[in-house]
Amino acid sequence: MSGEQGQRLYIGGEWVEPDGGHYEVVNPADESVVGLAPEASRAQVEEAARAAAEAFGPWSRTRPEERAAILDRAADVIQREFEPWAELAQAETGAPTGIARGMQVGVGVARFRRYAKGALEPVERGLPPQVTEAGPMGAASVLGALEVRQPVGVVTCITSYNNPWANPAGKVAPALAMGNTVVVKPAPQDPLSVFRMAEALAEAGIPPGVVNVVSGQAVEVGEAAVDSPHVDMVSFTGSTGVGQRIAEVCGRSMKRQLMELGGKGAAVVFGDADLDAAVMGIGTTFSFYSGQICTAPTRVIVQRSVYAQLVEKLTGYLAFMKVGDPAVKGTVVGPVISAAHRDRVESYVELGRKEGARIASGGERPVVGEGDRRGKGFYVAPTLLVDCTNDMRVVREEIFGPVVVVVPFDGGEDEAVALANDSDYGLISYVWSGDAARAFRVARRLRAGGVGVNTIGRNMEAPFGGFKRSGVGRDVGSYALHAYSEVQSIVWAG
Structure with a gap:
């Protein structure tokens, strides 16, 4: 009481x-x-x-x-x-x-x-x-x-x-x-x-x-x-x-x-994937708990043939991500939990810039509120970092905020699996492909406690937990x- x-x-x-x-x-x-x-x-x-x-x-x-x-x-x-x-x-x-x-x-x-x-x-x-x-x-x-x-x-x-x-x-x-x-x-x-x-x-x-x-x-x-x-x-x-x-x-x-x-969920997107469905799934990183969720598909590994198209669609998706007071109707992205965590997330975005990633969207602190409340709150702009490589810290470390990194790959399944598994984490990963046999084949090769095939949904009777340090x-x-x-x-x- x-x-x-x-x-x-x-x-x-x-x-x-x-x-x-x-x-x-x-x-x-x-x-x-x-x-x-x-x-x-x-x-x-x-x-x-x-x-x-x-x-x-x-x-x-x-x-x-x-x-x-x-x-x-x-x-x-x-x-x-x-x-x-x-x-x-x-x-x-x-x-x-x-x-x-x-x-x-x-x-x-x-x-x-x-x-x-x-x-x-x-x-x-x-x-x-x-x-x-x-x-x-x-x-x-x-x-x-x-x-x-x-x-x-x-x-x-x-x-x-x-x-x-x-x-x-x-x-x-x-x-x-x-x-x-x-x-x-x-x-x-x-x-x-x-x-x-x-x-x-x-x-x-x-x-x-x-x-x-x-x-x-x-x-x-x-x-x-x-x-x-x-x-x-x-x-x-x-x-x-x-x-x-x-x-x-x-x-x-x-x-x-x-x-x-922790988690740093890999989202493997093949050239034959339904890109709109993939974007909807990946986009939950921005809207769901403002990215403060360990199961989020924050690390996109996309086949080069659809790389530019996926980046364009993700950038367009972000245009509809209204950041604001969570109690106001229409708000999609609320604040992160504290000023210290906001500063931490923003420091990772700046680190990504220094490491050579390109900020395709976001990267600037949003100003929210009106009157005496203007500028109050711990808000972070939903941010998309592209042209990333697997050796960057923003790709390897858990940011725990509304930040998605995108890594292109040129080869086939073997390269995609190698990139996805090259991580200390192994909680939840994802595969998007129009070829169901390939999607399930790749899913079984991913070192993660759970894998979503063409979905970010979870079956709440399925076991939940992580491989490796997850x-x-x-x-x-x-x-x-x-x-x-x-x-x-x-x-x-x-």
């Missing part, structure tokens, strides 16, 4: 005043103050982890039907509060109205519904019996076996700033469905929505300690949520660099990990239930 002086922490079923006071959550669209977020101390994070550990035993033994009912009731509460909570999400993130409603709060509701059903999925699987000969291990026998999925224990969920509903819900809901308890540490830029999620779960009847939410700007808040001896698993979405540091800490005590990290593990659909479980085998003599 929010008090007169700001948001409280949620620990052990109680709303607790933060030891470190509060800090301002800033609206990236106009730099106004959205609210005051709590700054937890290391001791309070440890208290949250201890509460989760104490709640784990009873919660893990609840009937799946009970867990499902609570998740369903939480979805009901979120749906009831849809309008004000979508407005809050928009204010915290700067997302355009359609994104805040549909892709943030709307997806949050859908994920709680999905894992209410997921709580009822079977967790046991019988294995074929095995006949064993007499030997040192005992007499001859027929051994039966059962695979059982058990909850991991206490899961720390560290969530990203680009979606304070879909990302936390995609961690918390399946973890709870499997019988785990959680400590949620939201991104410091937009944590208030995650506390609304905790309110929904509390109203839905979640037992004390099963869900805990702690926030803060200090590094020690996240560190405490990772290195607590009460934590059994860390589920993290964020940058590869931070993920690597978390993995090092987890390795010391063999904590389980689920990591969804992550560890898979979630989404039933795979998320598996991610938040341990496999136990039970063997008996028949």
Whole structure:
């Protein structure tokens, strides 16, 4: 709950005043103050982890039907509060109205519904019996076996700033469905929505300690949520660099990990592709979360025969990308999350220019707003960098903004695959071709956790996760239930 002086922490079923006071959550669209977020101390994070550990035993033994009912009731509460909570999400993130409603709060509701059903999925699987000969291990026998999925224990969920509903819900809901308890540490830029999620779960009847939410700007808040001896698993979405540091800490005590990290999605466009469809897909980089999404097709690898045509079409597409206040009807591209991130994205555009890329569109900071609000907000112009080569940093590094780079190639499939795979990342890549056989052939050769063939759409039951430095593990659909479980085998003599 929010008090007169700001948001409280949620620990052990109680709303607790933060030891470190509060800090301002800033609206990236106009730099106004959205609210005051709590700054937890290391001791309070440890208290949250201890509460989760104490709640784990009873919660893990609840009937799946009970867990499902609570998740369903939480979805009901979120749906009831849809309008004000979508407005809050928009204010915290700067997302355009359609994104805040549909892709943030709307997806949050859908994920709680999905894992209410997921709580009822079977967790046991019988294995074929095995006949064993007499030997040192005992007499001859027929051994039966059962695979059982058990909850991991206490899961720390560290969530990203680009979606304070879909990302936390995609961690918390399946973890709870499997019988785990959680400590949620939201991104410091937009944590208030995650506390609304905790309110929904509390109203839905979640037992004390099963869900805990702690926030803060200090590094020690996240560190405490990772290195607590009460934590059994860390589920993290964020940058590869931070993920690597978390993995090092987890390795010391063999904590389980689920990591969804950076991406630099390759979009391979062959000469026979439907270029309009490819442009529509690639163009989502500019409009979807202002490019702050790890699955975006930001690295276009296009066959020389259609290179000029594709660049022309992308440039034309950008002409319709209205940058502005996300609350105003017609806005397509809102701000990025902070002034620091805006400066980072702009520095990459300038770096690209120095490296020899040509700015086909964008590159200048847009001025948004009227009156006293004119010039406020953290806006970046959707930018298209062309004539790029694979050795440029703007091609190799994740920019996480509305910037697309275009690399031409002269050869065939082998060259396209080599360029696409020449990356530290391997989250989601894409192939556009009019030849379905070639598209699927190339897709199987791409070193990426997912590949879209002539689409940027995602099947929300398909496994999601990355190759290489883009992550560890898979979630989404039933795979998320598996991610938040341990496999136990039970063997008996028949």
